[in-house]
Amino acid sequence: MKAGDIFSYSFSAIRLRKLRAGLTTLGVVIGIAAIVALLSITQGLQNTITVQLQKGFATDTLIVSTGRGGGLGTEGAMGAVDSGFKLLVNDTQTINEIENVEMSMAIIQKVGYVKFDERVRTTTIVGVDFAKYANIYSSTFVNETGEIPLNPENETVVVGKRVSDPWKNGTLLCNVNDTVEIIWTNPTARPPKNETYTGHVTAVLKEVGGFGVGGPSDSSVYIPISQAQSFFGTDECDMIIVKLENDDEATIESVSEAISNAFSEQVSVMSSTAVLNILSSVFSIIELFLAGIAAISLLVAGIGIMNIMIVSLMERTREIGILKALGMKSRTVLLVFLSESVIIGLIGAAIGIASGWGLANVVAIAFRGGGTFIGNQAARTAGGMTITPVLTPMVFLGALAFGVGVSVVFALYPAWRASKLKPVEALRYE
Amino acid sequence: MATIVQAVNLKKTYLLGKVPVEALRGVNLKVENGDFLAVLGPSGSGKSTLLNLIGALDKPTEGKMLIEGVDVSTLNDNQLADLRRRIGFVFQFFNLIPRFTARVNVELSMAISGLAKAERRKRAEDLLATVGLKERMNHKPTELSGGEQQRVAIARALVNNPKFLLMDEPTGNIDSKAASDILRLVKGVNEEKGVTIIMVTHDQRLASQAKRMVQMFDGLIIQEKVN
Numbered sequence: 005m006k007a008g009d010i011f012s013y014s015f016s017a018i019r020l021r022k023l024r025a026g027l028t029t030l031g032v033v034i035g036i037a038a039i040v041a042l043l044s045i046t047q048g049l050q051n052t053i054t055v056q057l058q059k060g061f062a063t064d065t066l067i068v069s070t071g072r073g074g075g076l077g078t079e080g081a082m083g084a085v086d087s088g089f090k091l092l093v094n095d096t097q098t099i100n101e102i103e104n105v106e107m108s109m110a111i112i113q114k115v116g117y118v119k120f121d122e123r124v125r126t127t128t129i130v131g132v133d134f135a136k137y138a139n140i141y142s143s144t145f146v147n148e149t150g151e152i153p154l155n156p157e158n159e160t161v162v163v164g165k166r167v168s169d170p171w172k173n174g175t176l177l178c179n180v181n182d183t184v185e186i187i188w189t190n191p192t193a194r195p196p197k198n199e200t201y202t203g204h205v206t207a208v209l210k211e212v213g214g215f216g217v218g219g220p221s222d223s224s225v226y227i228p229i230s231q232a233q234s235f236f237g238t239d240e241c242d243m244i245i246v247k248l249e250n251d252d253e254a255t256i257e258s259v260s261e262a263i264s265n266a267f268s269e270q271v272s273v274m275s276s277t278a279v280l281n282i283l284s285s286v287f288s289i290i291e292l293f294l295a296g297i298a299a300i301s302l303l304v305a306g307i308g309i310m311n312i313m314i315v316s317l318m319e320r321t322r323e324i325g326i327l328k329a330l331g332m333k334s335r336t337v338l339l340v341f342l343s344e345s346v347i348i349g350l351i352g353a354a355i356g357i358a359s360g361w362g363l364a365n366v367v368a369i370a371f372r373g374g375g376t377f378i379g380n381q382a383a384r385t386a387g388g389m390t391i392t393p394v395l396t397p398m399v400f401l402g403a404l405a406f407g408v409g410v411s412v413v414f415a416l417y418p419a420w421r422a423s424k425l426k427p428v429e430a431l432r433y434e
Numbered sequence: 435m436a437t438i439v440q441a442v443n444l445k446k447t448y449l450l451g452k453v454p455v456e457a458l459r460g461v462n463l464k465v466e467n468g469d470f471l472a473v474l475g476p477s478g479s480g481k482s483t484l485l486n487l488i489g490a491l492d493k494p495t496e497g498k499m500l501i502e503g504v505d506v507s508t509l510n511d512n513q514l515a516d517l518r519r520r521i522g523f524v525f526q527f528f529n530l531i532p533r534f535t536a537r538v539n540v541e542l543s544m545a546i547s548g549l550a551k552a553e554r555r556k557r558a559e560d561l562l563a564t565v566g567l568k569e570r571m572n573h574k575p576t577e578l579s580g581g582e583q584q585r586v587a588i589a590r591a592l593v594n595n596p597k598f599l600l601m602d603e604p605t606g607n608i609d610s611k612a613a614s615d616i617l618r619l620v621k622g623v624n625e626e627k628g629v630t631i632i633m634v635t636h637d638q639r640l641a642s643q644a645k646r647m648v649q650m651f652d653g654l655i656i657q658e659k660v661n
Contacts, residue, residue, distance in 0.1 A: 006545070006548055009545045013545075016533055322529070323531060327546070328491075328515070329523050329529075330518065330519070330543040330590075331515050331516065331518040331520075331521075331546050331547065331594075332515060332546045333511070333512055335512075426492075427491045428486050428491045431529070
């Protein structure tokens with residue numbers, strides 16, 4: 005029997021029981037849609053975060069912070085283990101002596117508030133050297149309005165876009181030339197008390213649209229490092245940003261090691277490449293996990309296919325007897341049943357990929373919209389981000405192959421049983 | 435004349451549950467090319483079992499079933515399938531596939547043999563016209579009478595130019611008017627086209643129309659008669 009004839013025969017059998025075949029196919033559709041939606045959203049999210057990270061984290065910079073070894077998420081910048089070691093503002097001098105280092109600068113940052121006209125907003129107060137910061141982050145530490153002074157007064161304040169315009173609707177909390185109150189709760193004082201000084205806004209930054217690791221962020225306010233030292237009453241800095249002469253892999257490595265050694269391995273040195281590597285490995289674990297969950301639903305669909313095929317085999321026992329009496333080979337009977345599953349798998353996968361892709365886009369749009377009106381901290385962080393779902397050819401072909409593969413695997417046993425029916429017995433079957 | 439079907443001491447034992455049933459207990463039979471043989475007998479006499487063995491749908495427990503001199507027992511699954519393509523089977527309950535029209539049912543046996551679509555269609559239409567169903571060929575079995583369904587089945591059986599036609603109670607399930615039409619058709623096929631026919635029936639009147647008849651009882655041929 006020719007392949008085309010086998011397919012059209014199988015197709016006629018499927019068409020006979022539209023509802024049943026439809027429900028069976030639906031199982032595959034849901035499984036594939038879940039896989040495609042989850043993977044394309046995750047892929048999109050990864051792309052977004054990578055791009056954001058590259059914006060806020062120049063490739064020729066290193067970030068030095070307290071804490072041994074590790075990078076992002078271990079004991080590095082986020083939640084450093086208190087080993088008693090303190091990184092000081094003037095440690096930049098040590099770092100500047102290392103070969104291939106162009107310059108370095110310290111950052112002191114604390115969570116605090118800005119108060120303007122009785123309106124208070126939580127923010128991160130960041131003390132930086134304006135000139136160096138503007139040099140390292142030349143594309144993001146840029147004024148939208150006003151002027152970023154290279155030799156700032158003590159009262160100079162530069163604010164991020166979201167501090168000036170927190171609701172994204174033009175209602176400004178504060179603007180250039182406004183006077184704001186900078187507030188910080190000193191936790192070491194007994195009892196803890198609010199430290200305050202009056203600052204003068206000289207510039208609003210251009211929207212960065214991401215979260216910077218070390219780099220400028222939309223929701224921070226920037227004050228001169230010397231002011232930060234006296235305001236916070238400390239010489240201890242949170243991180244030192246090191247600008248390298250180039251972004252070669254070898255340079256990054258040798259400087260990282262030299263810095264580590266210089267501080268007897270009490271600091272962690274983070275490079276953007278390392279962060280991106282960690283990020284992509286985290287994402288591949290997430291992807292695997294999500295795909296695994298989705299695959300379970302496909303497994304259930306597969307069992308559904310097997311179930312339906314066995315029922316169909318029973319119903320069509322007599323038909324198989326007729327086909328065999330007409331001279332159909334056992335192998336052809338097997339192929340007839342398998343091609344039914346291929347058809348179900350193909351249709352299911354095709355619809356599943358389309359609806360999964362649709363779902364991913366709906367979620368992305370909802371996410372984009374959600375950022376503006378939910379207004380909680382998470383949404384505010386996410387507010388600047390847009391996820392564009394990505395359907396890679398790998399995911400597309402993989403989903404197609406997986407859908408068809410699962411259908412065929414679960415149809416193997418029923419198809420084999422059908423092919424093994426003895427013609428006389430099959431014909432006698434009522 | 436060449437011997438086309440030969441049964442030598444043919445025995446077949448079934449297991450009905452755990453009880454062995456001897457359906458055939460040593461049948462010897464020879465059918466020549468161009469013959470029209472009626473196999474007569476009460477139900478349970480083993481005539482359907484004999485027909486299944488001749489049609490290569492089943493294998494004998496003992497003895498030999500020779501089709502054109504080839505022992506069916508020695509053939510493997512694929513060779514049996516090839517052999518069945520050259521045997522026309524007509525069943526008591528028609529055994530058409532309900533979702534296909536008369537024409538597609540006839541085409542199906544040619545599709546199984548791997549014929550091209552255009553050729554299939556032409557031959558199916560010609561044969562359906564021959565059996566008098568030119569106007570009804572695009573109807574499904576449920577829209578056809580018993581007699582019409584059986585004529586579709588005969589067309590399907592003839593379409594691959596079979597070595598011989600096996601008919602299992604072909605008129606057992608249709609009214610007497612349609613039955614005599616079928617018989618006339620079958621006789622015509624035998625006389626005009628020279629197709630060998632072996633027909634199982636328990637109808638004495640029908641059997642008397644054949645060239646030759648054998649009487650079966652209790653798994654044995656007890657009488658042979660030339661009409």
